[in-house]
Amino acid sequence: MGAVAARTFADITAGALLANCGQCWARPGVPCKDGGTHLLRYQRAYRRGVLSAEDLTTVLAAVIVSEVPVIVTGGTGETAAAA
Numbered sequence: 001m002g003a004v005a006a007r008t009f010a011d012i013t014a015g016a017l018l019a020n021c022g023q024c025w026a027r028p029g030v031p032c033k034d035g036g037t038h039l040l041r042y043q044r045a046y047r048r049g050v051l052s053a054e055d056l057t058t059v060l061a062a063v064i065v066s067e068v069p070v071i072v073t074g075g076t077g078e079t080a081a082a083a
């Protein structure tokens with residue numbers, strides 16, 4: 001593999017949409033419910049080799065640092081509680 005430029009968040013999300021969502025069960029190509037993309041969908045795309053570890057790291061950093069609205073954890077907030 002040669003040098004690959006870092007992917008944009010939009011590119012990563014487009015890759016995630018190729019997988020079905022494990023949270024809301026949206027089919028490939030169909031957007032998630034709740035106005036964003038569920039984190040589980042990114043993880044599924046990673047497991048299927050569509051997203052790289054670097055891509056997934058980018059997504060996780062966005063969740064922690066800025067809580068971008070692209071990431072929805074189910075709408076109940078229960079997955080946001082660590083303890």
Ligand SMILES: [Zn+2]
Pocket residue numbers: 021022023024025026031032033037038041
């Ligand atoms: Zn979803």
